[in-house]
Amino acid sequence: MKRFLMIPLVVACFIGYAQQVVPNFQLPDVVSGQTVSLAQQAGKPVVVIFTSNDCPYDNYYSTRIATLVGQYGDRVVFLFINSHLDPQESEESMKKQASGWGFNPRYLSDKSQVAMEALGARRSPEVFLLKPANGQFSVFYSGAIDDNPQEAAAVTSPYLRDALENMLSGKPAMTPVRAAGCSIRRK
Secondary structure, eight states, rough: HHHHHHHHHHHHHHHHHHHEOOOOOEETTTOOOOOEEEEGGTSSSSEEOOOOOOHHHHHHHHHHHHHHHHHHHSSSSSEEEOOOGGGGGGGHHHHHHHHHHSSOOOEEOOOTTTHHHTTTEESSSSEEHHHHHHEEEEEEEEEEEOOSSSSSOOOOOHHHHHHHHHHHTTOOOOBBBOOSSSEEEOO
């Protein structure tokens, strides 16, 4: 009986979460030196990836993320956000890190943790796929990039790729999947 009662609760939570409207935020891009806001991206889906310079999980995903940017970068905006406060996560270190990614990222510094709080991010890497509608964004998918952080060849569920395909083809949102990674220490 408990199992039956939990199903509507999980569905209700998912429906509410998938429609969460994300407030606008403005952050400095350490690569271009310009301020980037979520509102500037209106009209295109946005993938927000909370990342770190130092977390091993972010390093595990670097090639997979570059592949996703190459495959979807013409249809989707990718924003990389660093909300970590540790000394090795400085804006200067962020700029050096971005230079080795093999593509020209928008790497945003969120040391005030405004974007982190707006989206509820707690780990890196943690992704949020935002769907545009009426000048606003809502969360379409959040969580893990895939089901195997350490071995790309062993991935059986490419969550972010599946969510991107669902959104771009008009299919329903996906259930959030808890991200594995390094905790982002809050101020």
